[in-house]
């Protein structure tokens with residue numbers, strides 16, 4: 027098996043409070059702090075992980091946990107972590123409506139230069155009116171959000187392009203007149219989009235290197251991967267796919283399931299409902315099943331069982347064509363160490379990850 031076919035490992039980092047569950051059970055309350063993120067980043071690198079992705083949040087979701095309410099900004103966070111590591115690729119997650127693309131072109135080029143081109147950009151188009159309203163901004167219609175993000179990425183790619191033409195762009199959002207931003211990165215940073223809708227897929231297929239998705243189940247993944255690959259293929263492009271599973275394993279499956287149920291039993295229902303109603307733009311009520319699942323893993327795909335079972339599920343994710351997993355964990359430092367001891371050796375034996 028050649029290297030590009032292996033499953034790349036990443037960490038969906040706890041730069042926000044109360045990752046990864048909307049619950050009060052077993053929360054590592056200071057996990058979001060920089061010193062902890064740095065230890066986790068170094069540990070991930072030493073275990074052979076390839077990527078770190080952060081969450082971008084400007085306001086929490088209320089309730090007892092104020093889920094994700096305290097968070098480190100992800101370009102400054104990446105600057106520090108890139109200097110604290112040597113090999114791992116570190117992304118920043120950027121809300122396109124909150125930054126001018128000329129500003130991100132400059133920030134990104136700076137991060138690329140200080141890190142030997144290990145920095146990447148994960149764009150998000152925004153979905154929480156609670157967050158945007160705080161800044162006096164209104165969320166645009168879904169399709170318009172992605173039109174804006176398309177313009178944003180086109181401008182960025184133009185400014186970063188080694189061929190160095192001046193950038194001119196006129197759209198509803200930006201007026202760029204003979205735009206230039208120096209220095210340029212030595213090579214084009216990888217660009218990911220986080221989203222799953224048809225609008226997201228169409229934009230990602232045309233302009234991004236990675237589609238960072240959430241899948242409702244392992245069975246749902248092949249269709250998602252095929253859809254994004256087919257659309258990219260129509261453009262003569264290739265787009266890699268990543269998802270974020272929540273890994274919870276114990277000696278026995280029963281113990282893992284019991285722990286998962288404890289997380290749900292102590293869910294912060296108010297924050298979970300706020301999260302759900304924001305993401306669906308107030309579409310109403312949610313069944314208990316959906317609320318419990320969101321509360322348990324923050325939208326990540328739960329992989330439960332003993333180590334062998336979790337490794338099997340990761341193999342199935344890999345078999346479905348997904349290129350990378352950005353994992354979430356209860357206690358990142360403890361569980362990354364356990365991952366290195368329990369699960370990584372099984373994945374290596376299976377030929378799923380790098381030896």
Ligand SMILES: Cc1cc2nc3c(=O)[nH]c(=O)nc-3n(C[C@H](O)[C@H](O)[C@H](O)COP(=O)(O)O)c2cc1C
Nearest residue numbers: 081082150151152153220221222223226238239240
């Ligand atoms: C894997 C993944 C990670 C995401 N990370 C963030 C984030 O850090 N901040 C944010 O505001 N939105 C984040 N989102 C939300 C998306 O950017 C997007 O707004 C949301 O999925 C709704 O868009 P869609 O209907 O196109 O999927 C994430 C979505 C996914 C699937």
